[in-house]
Amino acid sequence: MVAELTRDEMLHNVKADYKYGFHMGEEDYAFKSGKGLTREIVTQISKMKNEPEWMLKYRLKALEIFLKKPMPTWGNSQMLGDIDFENIHYFVRATEKQGRDWEDVPEGIKKTFDRLGIPEAERKFLAGVTAQYESEVVYHSIREDLEKQGVVFLDMDSGLREHEEIVRKHFGTVIPAADNKFSALNSAVWSGGSFVWVPEGVKVEIPLQAYFRINTENMGQFERTLIIAEPGSYVHYIEGCTAPTYSSDSLHSAVVELIAKPGAHIRYTTIQNWSNNVYNLVTKRAVAEAGAKVEWVDGNLGSKLTMKYPSIYLMGPKAHGEVLSIAFAGEGQHQDAGAKMVHFAPDTSSIIVSKSISKDGGRTSYRGLVKVYPGADNVKSSVKCDALLMDEESRSDTYPTMEIDEKDVTIEHEASVSKVGEDQLFYLMSRGLTQDEATTMIVNGFFEPFTKELPLEYAVELNRLIALNMEGSVG
């Protein structure tokens, strides 16, 4: 009697037939805003969505902040300076209608989703699907047991319509519009994203998943996600992104706010694979109240420039935060990623593990902050950064910042930079693997501490993406 396949066997039993970088030919847009950003466009977005007056005011205020705020001075100023804000569509509506059943989803969109494997994924273990096509959610379903548990899982636009009070109470409380230039931009023009509310004590057993895609040239995507876990609840939210390749630059600037109330546990998993002309400038922040736990599992592939530093504010005693991230930078790409842990309360703990690979002249940076406020004693924090360089032209930098204003703390920091070893390649090639196969295997192994945290199908997708990114590499 032969047992079922193990996870390891399934993960490495994948045919390399995955293709990304496609885009659908015939696209029907119900509405596409003109290029550029004005009060009129912001007002139009709000009106089209029939939003309450307070949200319109919020957007317009954010727009003012955006216009006044200078560009960030960290990350990659040269690349940031190349963004042409006047040449971007800030709002595109793919279809008027929101589909709840697969049958209701328009045919062209369905094809895209078919290629992404969504229906199959759902059959297997999807709890609910919120797949973002263009700026808005078109397909959305929640399994009945979730509804019975009282869990709300909607796109953000519907969340605002159907749960206005919860949204109003929490929206922008973790990341105010004025936080930085791009959070202000998002606050002005946000569209789509997910809204999750988990009632007290409810454990959501199956991960909630969302797929995001950018599919229109020069279109900015500004999704807004808000996840609220009431005391003692648990939720795992997953998003994976693939994007087609286009000739001119796209801007993706999301805001993600997580609120873990006392004793709650939120895990947020992302794999992003933007095409290599996308600016991916994302603000992600969580608050963890007493005894709460928040984990960011964050994978960054693709894009031209990514600037992303998932943060956790540990607000109450015994709160715990973890950021586990990987970054892969190829030719012409800069992954400026990291994490921030801010300890406001005693007995809080945090772990940051960051792994990056640079190839063909690509650049990765780890930029991190651990801050401990006075009075937050008995804090434990550990930071570990490993960088792997594939060739001489590639680059990796580490910018760790520690601001410790309390004596009774334990802080660990480890950083390493290594190169793919000639002896590892020789060993694998002496077993018959080609240089590409050998390199891919070494890279997959390097990312394994990250991959093993992913649900199987995401792990499979990640391994395929890495294999594609390694093609033709010279070790």
Add this chain to the structure above:
Amino acid sequence: MSATPILEIKDLHVEVEGKEILKGVNLVVNAGEVHALMGRNGSGKSTLSYTLMGHPRYVVTKGSVKYRGEDLLALSTDERARKGMYLAFQYPVAIPGVSVSNFLRSTVKARRAVDIPVKEFRKELKEAMAKLGVKDEFLSRYVNDGFSGGEKKRLEILQMALLKPEMALLDETDSGLDIDALRTVAEGINALANKDNALLLITHYQRMLDYVSPGFVHVMQAGQIVKSGGSELAKELEAQGYDWVTKELASSGSSK
């Protein structure tokens, strides 16, 4: 006239970082033969094995190597492996994050050039593991990562059992093994030797040869094979030491 030898090395000269290590090696290995290559540390034994497998740091400056009549030196390392060359490493490197089972399946797939169904492969794997006394938990560990010396050597032999090489080079496979592990590994090697393949055991001790009996024994010294004989040569070496060869060669004037 016999069949084409599996391996035919002629006047092989090899440099490592500009320094000549092999200075004219000649050796012929036929199917069904087990050879032992003995010599002190630094005599060039491991250099020969790395060169035959095509390590980029080992540069052939003169001579030729034929594998089943084909120019071996024109092939890349992975091509050599897929055609049936195998090197059991003295110090196999760790590949962190890569499980033994994934590694084995990938290499077997490469060698056989066909995709083997997962369950079929697992059955074959379990049988090979049982013969070598390798535990199941081995499979989920990362390749050579934190392995003891004995575990590394077992993994090398397990790979050999699965890859079924035609020409296997075993570089100091006996070093770092206690007597029980040595016996198990040697039994594994014996089980793999057959009339169609050939083994070249590289060692500087006799003790491996108590379990794996070679038909041919060669002594290497300063980058050359200076003496060849049958299994009795290994016993003589064990009794009299390598100095004996040096002296004998000096008196007969055949060295150099």
